[in-house]
Amino acid sequence: MTAKSMTRAAFFVLTALADQPRHGYGILREVEELSDGEVLLRVGTLYGVLDRLTADGLIVLDREEVQQGRLRRYYRLTDDGVATLDAEAERMAAGAGAAKRRIAEGRAAHPAPRTSPGHVPPAAPGLAGGHA
Amino acid sequence: MTAKSMTRAAFFVLTALADQPRHGYGILREVEELSDGEVLLRVGTLYGVLDRLTADGLIVLDREEVQQGRLRRYYRLTDDGVATLDAEAERMAAGAGAAKRRIAEGRAAHPAPRTSPGHVPPAAPGLAGGHA
DNA sequence: GCGATATATATCGGCAGCCGATATATCCTG
């Protein structure tokens, strides 16, 4: 969008890896859990994201294990990955805050509640002052 | 990604329209301003987003003005648009919070700071948030 | 033992969405 701005899928993969290394399938389940079931990463999405993040140096292959005959390929965040995720989280929080603030400003503009027709109250004096 | 989950461009367009109706070019400048210059929507992006949001019933054409020979097409949020934006802001804040929390958990796992070999200070009590 | 399900990897084609380039038109400044 702007300079680089990561995709949603990439954000959630990084978030899933933020506390500890995980393997592909584990990331899928972890993303679902940490988002309260709202975000369901698809298998077809995962490996493309993993490749791109690796190419960008945000994650690295941590180790490979063979657990009961099944291969597990564990990835972990690099320092750069942590910093990038942190910055993105900051941006998202700022964006969410801006949206919330503006919704409130918009509600102040037009008579939303419509409790009783007569006089309108002084339209909320100082609120939302700064707005960044 | 999941069910619907709007795109970043759509989110910022909705946010720009949250406080008052604006026309296309005004949205472009407003998004840049409200994001502190970090997000630069392109003209080529805008109209596709506007069409999609209109088709989804999240915005509507408010009015058309001719200001000094230049046409201005103003859009505004519908009630559905406000609700959708609000929900998305909530999701983003939750995601940002989850990422921050997990980064902190990850840092707790491995000895991050390494300031001086002896005793490490109590790891900075409340800070973390700072930097922005 | 066999089929279904879960775990675990990987690839490919299609489609949606963002961007750069381009086009048109008016107004202002130098």
Next chain:
DNA sequence: CAGGATATATCGGCTGCCGATATATATCGC
């Protein structure tokens, strides 16, 4: 008159997500 800001709109290309598909092993129920 040239250049830039304002203001609209379109199109081709590339990136990225998803659904489908393939392969392989372990587990559980029947």
